[in-house]
Amino acid sequence: xxxxVSWFVAGMILLFSTAAFAQEGYLADWFNRVDxxxxxQPRWITPLATTTPRLEEEFRYDQLWQRNAEGVATDNYDGxxxxxxxxxxxxxxxxxxxxxxxxxSAAKDGFGDVAFLVKYRLLSANAEQGNYILTAFLxxxxxxxxxxxxxxxxxxxxxxxxxxxxGDFDLQGTFGVALPTSDTNLVGxxxxxxxxxxxxxxxxxxxxxxxxxxxxxxxxxxxxxQNFVTPGLVxxxxxxxxxVGLSIGGGxxxxxxHFHTNxxxxxxxxxxxx
Numbered sequence: 001x002x003x004x005v006s007w008f009v010a011g012m013i014l015l016f017s018t019a020a021f022a023q024e025g026y027l028a029d030w031f032n033r034v035d036x037x038x039x040x041q042p043r044w045i046t047p048l049a050t051t052t053p054r055l056e057e058e059f060r061y062d063q064l065w066q067r068n069a070e071g072v073a074t075d076n077y078d079g080x081x082x083x084x085x086x087x088x089x090x091x092x093x094x095x096x097x098x099x100x101x102x103x104x105s106a107a108k109d110g111f112g113d114v115a116f117l118v119k120y121r122l123l124s125a126n127a128e129q130g131n132y133i134l135t136a137f138l139x140x141x142x143x144x145x146x147x148x149x150x151x152x153x154x155x156x157x158x159x160x161x162x163x164x165x166x167g168d169f170d171l172q173g174t175f176g177v178a179l180p181t182s183d184t185n186l187v188g189x190x191x192x193x194x195x196x197x198x199x200x201x202x203x204x205x206x207x208x209x210x211x212x213x214x215x216x217x218x219x220x221x222x223x224x225x226q227n228f229v230t231p232g233l234v235x236x237x238x239x240x241x242x243x244v245g246l247s248i249g250g251g252x253x254x255x256x257x258h259f260h261t262n263x264x265x266x267x268x269x270x271x272x273x274x
Contacts, residue, residue, distance in 0.1 A: 031243065037089040041124040042131050042163060044170045045206045047196035048232045048251045048267050052172055053135040053161035055092040055121055056084050058273040065266040074262075075102040080115055081269075092119040101149045110146025115139060119161075131165035137176065154181045159192070168200040188219020198234075206234040212253070226260045228253040230267070237273060247271040 034057050046052040062079030082097040094117040102109045117139040124133040137159035143151050159176030173195040180187040191214070198208040210230035216222060232251025240246050253265040 033089055034086045037086055037121075040089075040126060041121065041133050042126060042165050042170065044163065044165065044172065044198065045200075045234045045236055045247060045249075046271065047172055047198065047208055047210055048234065048249050048269050049210050049212050049228075049230050049253070050172055050194040050196040051117075051137070051159075051161065051174055053119075053121075053133045053163045053174070054172075055086050055090070055119060055135075056271075056273060057086045057092075058084050058271045060084065060269065060271045062270075063268040066262045067264050068262050069260065073104045075104075076100075077102065079267075079269075080112065090121045092121075093117075094119075098145070108147035108149075110149045112145045113141040113150035114144055115141035127165065131170075133161075133163045135161045137161055137174070139176075151180070152187055153183060155179065155187075156181065157192070170198050170200075172196045172198070184218050186219060188221055189217040191215040191217065204235055204238065206236070206249075208232050208234065208251075210251075221259075224259045226255065226257045228260075228265075229256055230254070232267065234269070236271070240272070243274045245273045247273065 037055055041054050044052070044054060046054070046056060060081040062081045064076035064079045066074045066076060068074070077100040078097050080096045080099045083095045084092060086092050096115040096117070098111040098114045100109070100111050117137060120136045122134045122136055125131060137157070139157040139159065141151060141155045143153055145151070155178050157176050157178045159174050161172075161174040163170060163172040174192070176192045178190040178192060180189070193213045193215070194210065196208055196210040198206050200206055208231070210232070212228040212230055214226050216224045230251050230253045232249055234247060234249030236247025237245040238247070248271070249269045251267045253263070253267065255263040
């Protein structure tokens, strides 16, 4: 619990400091650029597990409660989320804070890998112009996790992300491949396909259901696949202070394949867009 509070406090200090500077003109051009960029894309909410193709500027904290195939629980503090910025009109950069993994077993607790993600928006139109988006991602992680709480090697993940809205309904999805930089025969490749189906109610409520699939190639899980169905609800965006808003959501992941690394996972997601 103390770890959760520490991440939360650090993020809030950074967030409100940035917003204060903007009001004094220090970052005035930055936020004008953010507003222009986001005006050219759909106004959907970010799903719980699927990475949105939209460009966002926010601080995000996730909390995950996971159970492996034997029913052993692991608490994942932060879920590898962090600070998201839009430095250019079609570019977003995400700096993910390493998650802290607390195992309710003999495994050692510790931090996971640090990761980064860059988005480049290829095509987009807001609700008045067609309500669609197409974005390319490039993510990478560094193998700095403690006590086997991370990968053996760095992993590069190119991804294509897409979205389409029809009235209050929208679909957001991604398809990518996780490529280890060495020892592919030991680590293996993963093909990641995620789709989130959302419907907006009363302007601020976004019930959703996600399909989160992984297909494994090479390594110890060669030929295996796993899929989760993730029902959830996101509430937002709520205005807090000046540019700062709040979105909060929760969901539950249920494995639908015989093979699965974990099951019955709880998700809590807190975002502060600015």
